[in-house]
Amino acid sequence: AQKVTQAQTEISVVEKEDVTLDCVYETRDTTYYLFWYKQPPSGELVFLIRRNSFDEQNEISGRYSWNFQKSTSSFNFTITASQVVDSAVYFCALSESISGGYQKVTFGTGTKLQVIP
Amino acid sequence: EAQVTQNPRYLITVTGKKLTVTCSQNMNHEYMSWYRQDPGLGLRQIYYSMNVEVTDKGDVPEGYKVSRKEKRNFPLILESPSPNQTSLYFCASSFRGFSPLHFGNGTRLTVT
Numbered sequence: 001a002q003k004v005t006q007a008q009t010e011i012s013v014v015e016k017e018d019v020t021l022d023c024v025y026e027t028r029d030t031t032y033y034l035f036w037y038k039q040p041p042s043g044e045l046v047f048l049i050r051r052n053s054f055d056e057q058n059e060i061s062g063r064y065s066w067n068f069q070k071s072t073s074s075f076n077f078t079i080t081a082s083q084v085v086d087s088a089v090y091f092c093a094l095s096e097s098i099s100g101g102y103q104k105v106t107f108g109t110g111t112k113l114q115v116i117p
Numbered sequence: 118e119a120q121v122t123q124n125p126r127y128l129i130t131v132t133g134k135k136l137t138v139t140c141s142q143n144m145n146h147e148y149m150s151w152y153r154q155d156p157g158l159g160l161r162q163i164y165y166s167m168n169v170e171v172t173d174k175g176d177v178p179e180g181y182k183v184s185r186k187e188k189r190n191f192p193l194i195l196e197s198p199s200p201n202q203t204s205l206y207f208c209a210s211s212f213r214g215f216s217p218l219h220f221g222n223g224t225r226l227t228v229t
Binding site for chain 2 (some may be wrong): 095
């Protein structure tokens with residue numbers, strides 16, 4: 001069964017510090033997709049990034065970067081020079097194929113990031 | 118505007134009184150799903166649908182029903198709500214199961 005673990009329940013950093021959110025996954029599939037979503041205090045869920053299992057290139061988008069390592073089954077998310085607006089709950093998710101050609105999406109329990117001004 | 122619309126946003130009900138939470142998307146997405154969010158447990162999938170008339174159980178389907186008679190709509194039905202179904206519910210859709218999910222704004226349900 002697929003599983004996503006976000007061991008960090010809550011993290012507090014001071015503004016401008018760098019912070020890394022960890023995500024470890026388990027799957028028996030060779031083809032799968034990994035995602036990060038953000039849930040700010042207002043409550044909506046916002047897609048940040050998707051990675052497929054064949055693309056281990058790291059991704060950088062402004063202050064955000066993602067490190068995908070199949071060898072350690074990890075898909076970590078780093079925020080550089082954090083800002084108060086980064087305060088949110090961040091979810092890692094895994095989508096893999098199941099029988100019948102369907103896909104199943106499993107979320108981690110989330111990491112609450114608080115950026116202190 | 119592309120969106121997933123959930124209604125109502127807030128709902129307070131009593132044990133045993135049947136209720137329906139509606140979900141509609143205007144993006145012609147094939148995949149739709151329901152999640153509940155509880156403190157410390159993250160988002161757990163209740164049911165999902167790969168297309169019209171194709172639905173399957175997620176991780177926590179007990180006490181819930183769904184239907185997918187039209188591509189755009191995916192209502193969540195609680196036939197006999199109980200207090201342990203008090204939660205924040207999200208509907209989501211995507212083009213396919215591997216595509217990024219678009220979420221509704223959530224429905225906060227309280228069952229007393």
